[in-house]
Structures are given as C-alpha cells and as structure tokens.
Amino acid sequence: MKRRTQPMIIFFISTLFYVACSKDASLIEKSFQTPKAFGVWNDFSLSEPIIVDQSGVDMQGYWPDGKISAVKEEGSEKFVLYWAENYSFRTEGNTPFPEDQIDQLRPQNRVFGVGFNQISDFTDAGSWFIGVHRLIDGRLAGFFHAESRWGSLTAFKSIGIAYSSDNGRTWTKGEKILNVNYTKPREARWSGLGDGCVVYNEDRQQFICYYSANIEGEDYKICMAASDDPYGSPDTWKKWDGRNFTIDGYDSETGIGGVDHKLAGLTSQAGANPSVMWNDFLKRWVMVYAGWNGVLYMSSSVDGITWEQPLAISKNAEETAGYPNLISEYGDLEGSKVVRLYYARNQNAAGVRQFAYRTITYNEID
Structure with missing residues (x-):
C-alpha cells in the first residue's frame, strides 16, 4: 500500500x-x-462500469443477489468466494474478484440454503450468506439472511449463523440471531429484518451486523446489532438502542427480538444491502448501500458506530443499481486506495440484471 x-x-x-x-x-x-489517513472518504474517482459475463452459469441473470464474501485460505494465496442466493455457492481462485471465479457457479458448488438447511418459518425459502469469517478455533462462521414465505415471493426475513469445520464445504443448519419484535405474520406481507452484512470490529472486539429493518412510520432503514462473543454465538447479540447495544437481538424462548433503531447518520436515505469494509488508506470504515430509488450511497465512520451523511455515488438517470459489494485485492473486509464496487445494474421487472463493477480510486491528501 x-x-x-x-x-x-x-x-x-x-x-x-x-x-x-x-x-x-x-x-x-x-x-x-x-x-x-492518506485520503478522504468523499474524495475519489469512479470509473465507467464494466459488465461481468454471467452467461451459462447457475442462476444466470440474477447476479449479484446480495453479499459476496471473500475469505483468504490459511497458508495459501487463494481466495474462497461465497455467493449469496437462496442457495449460496462456494468457489475458489487466485484472486478475490468475482469475474475470475464466476464460471464456477454450478449446481455442484452450492453449499448452503435451499436443499441444505431449510427450517420451517425460518429458512424454508433460502439462506443468503452475508458475511463469512474465520474464527479463532479455525472454523468458519457464516452469517446469513434467511427468508420464510407463504407460497409466493413475499418474505418474512431474519438473520442467522451457521458454522463450518471443513473450510466451508459443509455447514451446520444454522440458528437465528436477529429477529424483529414479532413472529412471522399469518398473512403474507413483506416483513422482518435482513439484507445486511457482518464485519468484525477489532477496536471494539465485536462482530457488528448492519442490516435493514422497518422503522415505524418511516421506511426500511439501516440498523445495527453487535456481539461481544468471539464466535458470534446465538443469544449473544444486542441491537442498537440509539446510544448503545442493549436490546435483545433474539430470544429463543419468546421467538422474537427487540425494537430496531435506525442509524442516525444514515436517516436521510432509506435502503438496504450494506457492504462495509475497513479502509487502511482512509483509516476509516466505508459503507455502500442501495437506496430504494435505485441509487447507491456511500458513507464512512471512524469507529463503525457513528456514520457520516451518505453521498450518492450513482445516478438513476444513467442506470439503476442495487446489491452493492466492496471488494479489494485483500478481499471484502479490508480495502485501500483502490477498491472495486460490484453491483446489480438495470434490473428489470422479472428480476434479471447485469453484473457490473466500477473502480473506486481514492485521492491522496495534498
């Protein structure tokens, strides 16, 4: 660097x-x-979009559909990618960049989700990995967005965790860690919380999950929860109350969690699907997320708790954009002067989209 x-x-x-x-x-x-810091988070250049060819792969036309996690293999220069769909895929390659591994998206590389860990009223409609982390005991923790449905595409959402002891090839069925303050409604309606990502904040010694939840009287906005447990275990998660992490994420006895609170700095733009990484060039956390208006937004934080006013980094007059992912040469958890922004471009009414990326280059401080 x-x-x-x-x-x-x-x-x-x-x-x-x-x-x-x-x-x-x-x-x-x-x-x-x-x-x-060697740069400022809101001073950067953005390249023109490059389209990633997804022809012939499993789920062609539906990439990306959430988080893409990049985990470097221990004792190796290889990266393993976990691609989020209603079943998640595992691929391997010499770089963490999706275009170098996308041709491995085949049915035999599905490792999680539909057909693997379906639990009634929790994961029966699929599980999307939103962050994969190597733990201190060598296992992998896979945090996931879960959906349960009523026979249609309408979903009740929550967040869970699963573990792998064989480098991500097989996983436990998973347990819930975050839920809204009510159970799955009897009648179909979009509900719950999810569409997030999970990072490990070294300074705070916490896993932090940034997710989207409905704020009563407003819209779905970015919220957060944290766990002090080094394994991110169930029953250790607390939601943000506006000042600290004090609210139960999920109580396995009652089947619900506490009330969700939005992040104050991000209230001007509702949205979902945040991608968060530490940027060593900026000495800051950087977040990108998708607004409901088809625009991507960027924000930044020194501590991962207090966030700056979001900045629009795309224009819906030129393209619509969603499901953003920040990935650098180091993976999806750390970036530097140059970072790639992957996203879904110009999604149509049937959900078919282009897989695009732009290169973000942060300018040096004079």
Whole structure:
C-alpha cells in the first residue's frame, strides 16, 4: 500500500518522544493506535462500469443477489468466494474478484440454503450468506439472511449463523440471531429484518451486523446489532438502542427480538444491502448501500458506530443499481486506495440484471 515517507518519519519520532516521556502504559499503547489517513472518504474517482459475463452459469441473470464474501485460505494465496442466493455457492481462485471465479457457479458448488438447511418459518425459502469469517478455533462462521414465505415471493426475513469445520464445504443448519419484535405474520406481507452484512470490529472486539429493518412510520432503514462473543454465538447479540447495544437481538424462548433503531447518520436515505469494509488508506470504515430509488450511497465512520451523511455515488438517470459489494485485492473486509464496487445494474421487472463493477480510486491528501 502506498504511503508517504516523510510524514511517517515525523510520526515515528513524535511517538518515540511520547513513549519516552509518558509513565502511563495504557497511554503509550493508545499513541500507537493513532493512524494517519492518506485520503478522504468523499474524495475519489469512479470509473465507467464494466459488465461481468454471467452467461451459462447457475442462476444466470440474477447476479449479484446480495453479499459476496471473500475469505483468504490459511497458508495459501487463494481466495474462497461465497455467493449469496437462496442457495449460496462456494468457489475458489487466485484472486478475490468475482469475474475470475464466476464460471464456477454450478449446481455442484452450492453449499448452503435451499436443499441444505431449510427450517420451517425460518429458512424454508433460502439462506443468503452475508458475511463469512474465520474464527479463532479455525472454523468458519457464516452469517446469513434467511427468508420464510407463504407460497409466493413475499418474505418474512431474519438473520442467522451457521458454522463450518471443513473450510466451508459443509455447514451446520444454522440458528437465528436477529429477529424483529414479532413472529412471522399469518398473512403474507413483506416483513422482518435482513439484507445486511457482518464485519468484525477489532477496536471494539465485536462482530457488528448492519442490516435493514422497518422503522415505524418511516421506511426500511439501516440498523445495527453487535456481539461481544468471539464466535458470534446465538443469544449473544444486542441491537442498537440509539446510544448503545442493549436490546435483545433474539430470544429463543419468546421467538422474537427487540425494537430496531435506525442509524442516525444514515436517516436521510432509506435502503438496504450494506457492504462495509475497513479502509487502511482512509483509516476509516466505508459503507455502500442501495437506496430504494435505485441509487447507491456511500458513507464512512471512524469507529463503525457513528456514520457520516451518505453521498450518492450513482445516478438513476444513467442506470439503476442495487446489491452493492466492496471488494479489494485483500478481499471484502479490508480495502485501500483502490477498491472495486460490484453491483446489480438495470434490473428489470422479472428480476434479471447485469453484473457490473466500477473502480473506486481514492485521492491522496495534498
């Protein structure tokens, strides 16, 4: 990653001086945690779209349909991608970029979802991976968006977690971790929460799930929940209350969770399907998500909690866009000066869409 030499030397010297003068070990540790940003999150260039060929693959014309997770294999330079659909796929390649692995989207590479882990009133209509993470015990945790239906496309949504002990080839059936404050309605209506992503926030030592839920009297807006458990286990998740994580994500005894609260910084634009990564060039978290108007929005946060006013990064007069994914040469969890933005382009009434990407290049601070 590109860095300027002179500011880093100055920072190093000032840090040594601080350490030599300080008697407080905790303050010394904090001095090393003051990173210098090399760019600004809202100062970037965006390339023209490139269309990824999806002809001949399973679910042709319906990619992307949610999150694409990129996990680097231990002891290898290879990346494993998990593609979210009502059944999720697993592919392998030398890069984390979807265009290099899309030809592996075949029925034999389905590993999760319909036909694998269907549970009545929870995952009977499918499971879409929204984040795959390697745990401290070597297993993989697969967080997923779940849908239950009434015989039509209308769905009740929730979020769950499954685990894999064989590098993502097979998974447990999964358990629920987040639910709205009511059970699945008797009559069909779009309901529940979901369409999210999960990151691990190192500074906070938490898994954080960013998801979309209906805010009463408003619309579906971005919310969040967190778990302090290193495995993201069920019954450890708390929803955001506007100031902290205090509200039950899901109570297995009652079958419901607590009330959802929107993220204050993102209230100006309702939407869903956030993709969040830490950007080492910006020293910030970056989020992109899809508005209901067919526009993609970008926001940023220093701590993953307080978010900036979202900025429109696409125009629906030129194209409609949805299901955004941020992926860099390091995968989907970390980026730098150059990041690719993958998304669904010009989806028609039948749901068929183009698979496109643009390159985001953040400008250096003068």
